[in-house]
Amino acid sequence: MSYPFKPNPKLDLTLERFLDAPRELLWRAWTRPEHVKQWFTPKPWVITDCEIDLRPGGLFRTRMQSPDGKEVNDRHCCYLEIVPNERLVWTDALLPGFRPSGEPFITAVIALTPEGNGTRYTATAIHRDEATRDSHEEMGFFDGWGTVADQLADYVKTI
């Protein structure tokens, strides 16, 4: 049976990279708060809090803060699918316990595929409509998620 999701270029945004790291390491960096805090927001923003309850219905929370501390983005998301070392899916359309959040923006799918000595890294943002997709692109999806992928690749060399 095929996976029930295929990105739709009209609705979704995808960032794809080859990362020079084994996928087990990338998985670890994506699923432990102490690691996520080190790379998950484009510097000089920082992550001041991260909570992870790694199971379907569990919480994925990151609190991001601007360098001057004035802007804060505290996101409570819900994990949907967890396939260790392979695929991680969460959404802000639901809160922990699968509760509708009332502020549905994206579902994110992180896919890790072995390639040579490294990993094909694919991060997809799934949106409800073209307007949301386009606004996300204008907000700087490729820049932001690209910077974060670079930070991730650098960070995993240190763990």
Next chain:
Amino acid sequence: MSYPFKPNPKLDLTLERFLDAPRELLWRAWTRPEHVKQWFTPKPWVITDCEIDLRPGGLFRTRMQSPDGKEVNDRHCCYLEIVPNERLVWTDALLPGFRPSGEPFITAVIALTPEGNGTRYTATAIHRDEATRDSHEEMGFFDGWGTVADQLADYVKTI
């Protein structure tokens, strides 16, 4: 590890019943389109279409129609969790493939627990806030879901 969801009476609505049927039968009635069509909307409304792709991220669609055919409710929901004979979770906050729907109303959790010769049947509607919960109650949650539970109990005697 405990289940990541506990109903909150301020936000959620729960219908609980003892049903005189084995849970395997109730599970079958809940997960096959030809069965769902027979009992899932309070009569004299009818279900004219039902699609089920029974896996996390898969589609659960029901098209309900009023007796005069004038009113139609065509709901595209997404399965979140499937524990055969035990627990079924889906939401209208997501479309198939975990896509945010933009119209988040409920997540539903159906729990089936063996009790004597029958089943303790618990249907919970999870809402994002008290206003949504209260409006759902005013819309007739207990009546509607209760009628449907009666129809389910009657129907499974025929399969």
